[in-house]
Amino acid sequence: MKTILVFACLSMALCLAAPAQEAEIVEQKSEVNADSYNYSFETSDGTKQEQHGTVKNLGPEEEALQVAGSYSYVGDDGQTYSITYVADENGFQPQGEHIPHL
Template sequence: MKLLIAFAALVTMALAALAGDEVNAAVLKFDSDVGVDGYKFAYDTSNGIRHQESGQLKSIADAAAVVVTGTYTYTAPDGQTITLNYVADENGFHPEGAHLPQI
């Protein structure tokens, strides 16, 4: 669980750097709920970043893992709105977004 929270913080910092005015950005909304078998959080910032994520504990064979789903949106330097949806599960990290190359 701590690893997932650290991952979320890392993604947040990367998005803030992309958004440009991270030094002066203010958190406009922040919701968080952490439980025994999962978590969820959401926040919006004054520089246009929005991030929502949830993780649920899942049994896989003889082990337990957290399956994470989320989405974040920010404005790129060229003014384009970037939205990325993702799932991280036992099969890896799976991002989807119109700005990503299609394979």
């Protein structure tokens, strides 16, 4: 389940950043443990992402994955967009200057 969430978040970030040309990974780090993980990467087009997650005990026999991270990318308009987020039992909660507040 953890692996699926990690790849889903990574895929979402890469889709949002969709570069006009192929980018190469210039830096990548990851660490996976029994109850936590973290990773980060940067690509040649300026896209960056970092994320860490831990298993949170919600009560007897109930656990949830708690994830926090950020990503940034350069949009077609040349502006850098940055998003920070938390994803836990309350859902995905992104924050960024360009994201409307409800």
